[in-house]
Amino acid sequence: MIGIVGAKAISGVGNMGRFSRFIWQSMVASLRSCSKTHTYSLIWTQMYFIGVHSVPVVMITGAFVGMTLAVQTYGQLAGMGLEEYLGSLINIAVVKELGPVLTAVMLAGRIGGALTAELGTMNVTEQIDAIRSMGTDPVKYLVAPRILACLLLTPVLIIFADLLGILGGYLVSVVHLGINSRAYWLHSANAVEKWDVFIGIIKGLFFGVAIAVISCYKGFTCKEGAQGVGKACTEAFVASFISILALDFALVVIFKAIYDTFWPLRSMV
Amino acid sequence: MKKKYENNLDTEKSSNGVLSVKNLTKRFGTNVVLDNISLTIEDGKTTVIIGPSGCGKTVLVKHLIALLRPNSGEVYFKKHRIDNLSENELNNIRTHYGFLFQGGALFDSLNVTENIIFPIRQHCKITDWKEVEELVKSKLAMVGLDGFQQFYPSNLSGGQQKRVALARAIALNPEIILYDEPTTGLDPIRSDVINELVLKLQKELGVTSVVVTHDMNSAYKIADRIIMLHNGKIIADGNADHIRNHPHPVVQQFISGQVSEEDLAVLRMRGNISHTQFLPRDFE
Ligand SMILES: Nc1ncnc2c1ncn2[C@@H]1O[C@H](COP(=O)(O)OP(=O)(O)OP(=O)(O)O)[C@@H](O)[C@H]1O
Ligand SMILES: [Mg+2]
Numbered sequence: 001m002i003g004i005v006g007a008k009a010i011s012g013v014g015n016m017g018r019f020s021r022f023i024w025q026s027m028v029a030s031l032r033s034c035s036k037t038h039t040y041s042l043i044w045t046q047m048y049f050i051g052v053h054s055v056p057v058v059m060i061t062g063a064f065v066g067m068t069l070a071v072q073t074y075g076q077l078a079g080m081g082l083e084e085y086l087g088s089l090i091n092i093a094v095v096k097e098l099g100p101v102l103t104a105v106m107l108a109g110r111i112g113g114a115l116t117a118e119l120g121t122m123n124v125t126e127q128i129d130a131i132r133s134m135g136t137d138p139v140k141y142l143v144a145p146r147i148l149a150c151l152l153l154t155p156v157l158i159i160f161a162d163l164l165g166i167l168g169g170y171l172v173s174v175v176h177l178g179i180n181s182r183a184y185w186l187h188s189a190n191a192v193e194k195w196d197v198f199i200g201i202i203k204g205l206f207f208g209v210a211i212a213v214i215s216c217y218k219g220f221t222c223k224e225g226a227q228g229v230g231k232a233c234t235e236a237f238v239a240s241f242i243s244i245l246a247l248d249f250a251l252v253v254i255f256k257a258i259y260d261t262f263w264p265l266r267s268m269v
Numbered sequence: 270m271k272k273k274y275e276n277n278l279d280t281e282k283s284s285n286g287v288l289s290v291k292n293l294t295k296r297f298g299t300n301v302v303l304d305n306i307s308l309t310i311e312d313g314k315t316t317v318i319i320g321p322s323g324c325g326k327t328v329l330v331k332h333l334i335a336l337l338r339p340n341s342g343e344v345y346f347k348k349h350r351i352d353n354l355s356e357n358e359l360n361n362i363r364t365h366y367g368f369l370f371q372g373g374a375l376f377d378s379l380n381v382t383e384n385i386i387f388p389i390r391q392h393c394k395i396t397d398w399k400e401v402e403e404l405v406k407s408k409l410a411m412v413g414l415d416g417f418q419q420f421y422p423s424n425l426s427g428g429q430q431k432r433v434a435l436a437r438a439i440a441l442n443p444e445i446i447l448y449d450e451p452t453t454g455l456d457p458i459r460s461d462v463i464n465e466l467v468l469k470l471q472k473e474l475g476v477t478s479v480v481v482t483h484d485m486n487s488a489y490k491i492a493d494r495i496i497m498l499h500n501g502k503i504i505a506d507g508n509a510d511h512i513r514n515h516p517h518p519v520v521q522q523f524i525s526g527q528v529s530e531e532d533l534a535v536l537r538m539r540g541n542i543s544h545t546q547f548l549p550r551d552f553e
Binding site for chain 2: 038122126127129130133135136137141
């Protein structure tokens with residue numbers, strides 16, 4: 001019993017160590033490839049796969065979030081006679097939390113799964129070893145472009161989701177629930193600060209990197225066979241999902257501290 | 270062309286022994302695959318490794334290029350110890366090698382041309398695409414596949430994939446080529462073309478080759494030296510004649526392709542095969 005727990009603990013620590021090493025290597029490789037123009041074509045290809053095809057699903061996600069929020073919160077606010085404040089509530093929620101987090105979760109499923117399956121298959125068919133055998137660092141060739149593409153595109157996709165969320169919320173509130181359009185926008189504009197939009201987008205940078213690193217790591221370490229690849233994909237999604245939520249929490253705490261310290265100072269500048 | 274795509278590694282060129290392993294042991298879990306093996310591979314010679322399936326031939330050649338690391342023992346490339354180098358340090362050394370994987374290991378998202386120029390692209394700045402196209406054409410012609418430039422690996426047969434992989438392995442004109450079963454899955458004529466190719470590379474470019482094979486005809490034809498692995502040990506080592514007349518019964522049995530008495534006994538024990546056949550459900 002103790003032996004089993006011990007063995008599990010040791011392998012857990014070992015995995016953590018390997019994962020940290022992988023993060024370090026991929027960060028170094030990503031930074032290096034920023035300065036090398038010939039890697040840009042690799043990044044472009046990945047951006048096309050990751051970005052363009054994700055736009056529709058991300059927009060649909062955003063729109064439904066906005067619309068659902070409007071319907072859900074209307075009842076409570078109307079009960080207090082505050083229905084004109086619907087805009088502020090919806091837009092704050094979409095821009096700060098739901099837009100970034102749901103976009104990231106969507107991407108973890110859509111892109112993370114594909115990345116893990118692709119790299120996992122390359123791993124079990126020895127294609128990654130082939131890259132190594134030709135004197136190229138597979139982290140540099142495979143992982144860095146994917147991380148950079150995710151890093152650059154997740155914030156952009158979050159903006160799309162935000163826009164559609166705002167639009168969806170607006171349509172349901174004004175057209176369907178009959179709230180005065182002017183009041184809706186006025187309260188929204190008062191409630192949402194640039195800072196809120198900004199942290200929503202900054203979160204995207206972190207989420208994008210987390211998704212890419214975790215998915216690539218799972219692909220690189222996946223076990224032989226079709227089952228191994230499938231298992232790696234599942235694990236990658238679960239790990240990405242939890243990391244997104246954990247990162248979100250950590251970032252909210254950190255940004256709140258920063259906000260409380262520095263935002264009041266901005267008037268002095 | 271050769272000069273241009275060459276990497277310099279500042280080493281004194283030793284007269285023999287480009288590659289050597291000392292007391293190499295490799296285990297996977299409790300399965301000891303290579304057991305205290307020592308071996309020196311001579312410069313400009315073709316060394317053939319034979320042995321029964323699963324005896325660790327692939328594992329051994331992967332150690333020669335440090336794709337696998339030993340549990341104990343050392344691996345040397347031109348007197349440089351390589352088994353303890355980091356991947357980054359190895360990248361430069363590996364450009365001196367060509368490695369043909371047993372399964373080909375072609376990049377399935379790249380077409381044949383892109384596969385072959387992959388190593389060139391990684392290590393040289395390509396300025397003249399005409400020249401590169403010519404190179405791809407000539408390498409493909411060597412393996413009898415000129416005209417397949419735009420094909421994707423999934424649209425090639427197993428043997429064709431193997432040959433494209435071979436073309437990729439020799440793309441950078443490496444000094445050392447490790448072939449893992451280059452002729453498996455090819456028809457006899459095509460196999461012989463590959464044999465001639467190995468010989469030609471050795472003669473004209475002075476390439477050092479290590480060839481893993483099950484094909485004894487091919488082994489006799491290309492080998493300067495044949496090594497037989499069995500149960501993690503080297504049981505025979507010498508030129509073709511030495512192997513042909515080797516006294517060890519396992520060697521004799523292997524090269525003549527004879528079934529051992531024990532294996533036959535297993536087959537006989539099962540008795541008549543039709544007795545154990547399962548009949549389909551709706552048989553009656
Ligand atoms: N990655 C690995 N993990 C665990 N065991 C392995 C691994 N690679 C090889 N082995 C084991 O090492 C032994 C030798 O494998 P190897 O692939 O070298 O055989 P081989 O001599 O090349 O056989 P073949 O002629 O069939 O290709 C096998 O018993 C195999 O189970
Ligand atoms: Mg093998």
